[in-house]
Amino acid sequence: MKKRKATIISFILIIILIIAFVTTFIPTLQLKTKNMKAKKGKWVDVYYEKEEAAALDCFNLAEQRAEYLMGKLGIKEKSKIKIFIYDKQSTFQTKKYGLITLLFNLDWYIGDNIGSTVILTSPANPGRLHNYKSIKQSLPHEMVHAYNYIGLLGKSEKEIYEEWVNYIKSVYK
Numbered sequence: 001m002k003k004r005k006a007t008i009i010s011f012i013l014i015i016i017l018i019i020a021f022v023t024t025f026i027p028t029l030q031l032k033t034k035n036m037k038a039k040k041g042k043w044v045d046v047y048y049e050k051e052e053a054a055a056l057d058c059f060n061l062a063e064q065r066a067e068y069l070m071g072k073l074g075i076k077e078k079s080k081i082k083i084f085i086y087d088k089q090s091t092f093q094t095k096k097y098g099l100i101t102l103l104f105n106l107d108w109y110i111g112d113n114i115g116s117t118v119i120l121t122s123p124a125n126p127g128r129l130h131n132y133k134s135i136k137q138s139l140p141h142e143m144v145h146a147y148n149y150i151g152l153l154g155k156s157e158k159e160i161y162e163e164w165v166n167y168i169k170s171v172y173k
Contacts, residue, residue: 027094031084031119043067043078044143048085054124054132055085058139065140072170073144074163075151081143083118092121111138113145 032047039046039059043066048055062083070079086092089110093101096112096119107129110121120142121127123135152160 024100025098028096028098031082031095031114031117033086033091036084042080044081044083046083046085048122049087049091051085051087051122051124054122054136058083058085058120058123058136061136061139062143065143069140069143069147073147073151073167075147079116079147079150081116081118081146081150083120083139083143085120085122087122087125089121089125089127092119095119110135111142113142113149116146116150118142118146 033049036047036049037052037055039048039056041059041063044059044062046055046059046062066081084095086095089107090102092111093106093109096114101109107127110127110130112119118139120139121130121135123132126132126135151163155163
């Protein structure tokens with residue numbers, strides 16, 4: 001009887017842990033938040049919450065740099081990427097890794113990519129370790145990751161290696 005009761009309690013605890021683990025990833029399922037607005041351009045689509053001026057500043061920077069970055073990375077086809085800008089750093093972080101990030105005070109973590117999509121904290125709310133300019137200037141860096149993802153799809157390891165060698169040569173001429 002005690003063994004059966006212990007088994008049932010263990011089973012219930014395991015189910016609760018599984019539910020808690022799965023629940024933490026719910027924010028990662030959809031990058032858009034409620035009432036997000038969009039600014040669509042030739043090279044990028046920017047989705048933002050309330051900080052419109054900062055989002056438009058990022059949009060203009062991304063539109064200006066997109067073609068140049070694709071050219072430097074050897075991407076020949078026009079590839080439009082999406083950029084999601086979140087007003088709160090905590091919202092940005094949970095969109096990448098789920099609710100678990102709220103336990104870790106990651107003040108330094110302000111930008112990333114998910115495949116060919118860039119996610120970023122709004123420059124208007126930089127947090128303690130960054131400022132408007134540092135977050136804005138991280139956008140081209142994250143765009144490179146997104147374009148690398150696009151450029152690497154369907155390529156062999158040798159092709160990827162050769163493209164990186166050519167890129168490094170072009171940077172250090």
